[in-house]
Amino acid sequence: MFLMGESLVNNFISLGADEPEEINGNHKESAIASSCSQQSNISSLLAETRDDNVNTTERLNQGFMQYGCSHYRRRCQIRASCCNEIFYCCHCHNEAKNNIIIEGKxxxxxxxxxxxxxxxxxxxxxxxxxGQVCVNCGVYMGKYFCKTCIFYDDDTSRSQYHCNGCGICRIGGHEIFFHCYKCGCCYSVHLKNSHPCVEGAMHPDCLVCFDYLFESRNDITVMPCGHTIHTNCLKEMRQHLQYAYPICSKYVCDICPRCRRSLRWKLPQHQCLNHITIKRFGFCAMTVEQPQKFSFMWWLRNA
Incomplete structure (x- = not known):
């Protein structure tokens, strides 16, 4: 009898000892299931986030390079505070409101x-x-945006940058330009130690077309004398046989000493020391039959 009771007790103890193992096993299974569920939730959240990011990117880029004017590609227009009219940019406004068909006043x-x-x-x-993003439809009104200048542009291939010295945006990249505080504008780094400084060189109007050089979007040439002029206007001067800058009367191209001494006299055709065939027609007129080189000139462009 004692042996049988001892055997029953041992069996009961062994059965009781097996129960925690079963319970621990159930906890492990539930923990694994919970972990898998959490990983599934995280994956679904990441997928939703990726979808949201894709949708946001598509919404931001909607209409990219499809809107704008002849000056800029942008997805917005401006309301002029002066006349309360709507234009795509300041240049569109100025061309419409400051031309010869408008009454002077x-x-x-x-x-x-x-x-x-x-x-x-x-x-x-x-x-x-x-701001850069529309508050209603959520699109970029300009891929490039400058809050200081209120300037928008979708065409970022022009490497726009804001110059604090100029106070406006320029194009070409800040890496290849520097601001000369005496001349009052950005010049190519190639001119950093070689250009003659002229105070406010970029701030007068072009002497040929009378456009304001500082904010002009046309290419501008910095001449050896330090003065500036539109590149196309300089070419037009050459076509009209003008080879000296009107303000300082310095030559805008290389001319040999013999030619300089004889510019004011009517001389027959001869061969210049720089291998340029010229003709004298009295006073300052001169015809160049072979193209001259302007390797020491540099141009810049505004945004």
Whole structure:
């Protein structure tokens, strides 16, 4: 009898000892299942986030390079504070409001820093605050955006950058330009230690077309004398036999000493020391039959 009771007790103890193992096994299985569920939830959240990012990117880039004017590609228009009319950019406004067909007293320009109202080109929403993204449809109104200049541009291949010295945006990349504080504008780094400084060289109007050089979008040439002029205007001067800058009367190209001494006299055709065939027609007129080189000139362009 004692042996049988001892055997039953031992069996009961052994059965009781097996129960925690079963319970621990159940906990492990539930923990594994919970971990798999969490991983599945994380994966689904990541997938949803990726989808949201894709949708956000698509929404931001909607209409990219499809809107704009002849000056800039942008997905917004500006309301001019001076006349309350809508234009794509300040240049569009100035061309429309400051030309010879407008009565003199009504002609005016729009300073770019005075723009305060912007209208989305996709949804037509007028923005309460100037920003890069439309508050209604959520698109980029310009891939490049400068809050200081209120400047938008989708064409970022021009490497726009804001120059604090100039106070406006330039193109070409800040790596290859530097700001000369005496001349008052950005020049190519090739001119950093070689250009003659002329105070405010970029701030007068072009002497040929009378366009304001500092904010002009046309190519500008820095001449050996330090003065500036539109590149196309310089070519036009050459076509009209003008080879000296009107302000300082310095030559804008290489001319040999013999030619310089004889510029004011009517001389027969001869061969210049620089291998350029020229003719004298009295005073300062000169015809160049072979193209001259302007290797020491550099050009820059504004945004």
């Amino acid at each position: 009504l002609r005016h320009d729009l300073p770019r820093h005075e723009v305060q109202q912007v209208i989305c080109s996709l949804c037509g929403t007028e923005q309460e605050q100037v």
